[in-house]
Amino acid sequence: MAGTLAPPPGLRHMPGMTQPISKSLVVLGLGYAGHAAARAALAAGFAVAATRRAPRPGEAPAGITLLPFAEAGPAIAAATHLLVTAGPEAEGDPVLATHRQALQAAARLCWVGYISTTGIYGDHGGAWVDEATPPTPQQERTRRRLRAEQAWAAALAGTGAALDIFRAAGIYGPGRSMFDDLRAGSGRRVDKPDHLFSRIHRDDIAAAVVAAALNPPAPGGPPRVLHLADDEPASGAAVTEEAARLLGVPPPPLVPFAEAFAAMSPMGRSFWAENRRVASAKTKAALGLAWRHPTYREGLRAILAEEACQGGADPA
Secondary structure (H helix, E strand, C coil), rough: CCCCCCCCCCCCCCCCCCCCCEEEEEECCCCCHHHHHHHHHHHCCEEEEEEEEECCCCCCCCCEEEEEHHHHHHHHCCEEEECCCCCECCECCCCHHHHHHHHHHHCCCCCEEEEEEEHHEEEECCCCCCCCCCCCCCHHHHHHHHHHHHHHHHHHCCCCCCCEEECEEEEEEEEEEEEEEEEHHHCEEECCCCCCCCCEHHHHHHHHHHHHHHCCCCCCCCCCEEEECCCEECCHHHHHHHHHHHCCCCCEEEEEEEHHHHHHHHHHHHHCCCCCCCHHHHHHHHHHHCCCCCCCCHHHHHHHHHHHHHCCCCCC
């Protein structure tokens, strides 16, 4: 990509802007991880727009233009970078369904990041999976994710835009952690120590997205698979115990797995039906980064520190 590009519509009159911005990112789905990625991209020098189905005033971080999803076509067509966080629907990927024409018109587009899930690997009996492991989704929601990954690869074929597929483990961070459950009295410890979950802190997602956008794979090649998973898969009980210790409260009593399973929703049961550990060494090497929160211990401490600085829990 050469030349200096104008920012997406709605970003041309940002206060203090003296010249066109060369990197413009549209975040398609300003949810929990999308907020963090948008803020990180803004700090890295991108002009940033983001979408919600029905935006509310003041919902976007300062400096970020918020657009109704249905009206995002012009911003997509002008963007150099796209981050897709919106999940697939039964009919397919909503961005491709709504904005394929704008995507085809995006002559300056050089990178797309698609946030998927490590759930597409299915059950591996607690064994490790890495970025080269073939997907074997075993549930309809993860089969949809794989189809969406494939649809994005097909949509970008021959366009010159690189595609990064981020497969995310369980996402946590301020306002979405075991602290919230413990404070609400709903925290629990399920007694199944051999069942491990991989996790990723929200801010590590943001750092990886920006690093990938600034160092994309070669255009025209296959999608690059990146794992958003920290360095230590752990049982849910271990995370609950550490969160309780940091709060200075007793951990909830252990609940036998069979008892806990009987009370779970179908979605909850689906998470416990699969057991795998997710490696991310290749991702960190490709992006030249180390996780800010390499395990849940550092991540939980960082959440408490952020809450203390803000005077309370993060409302995001």
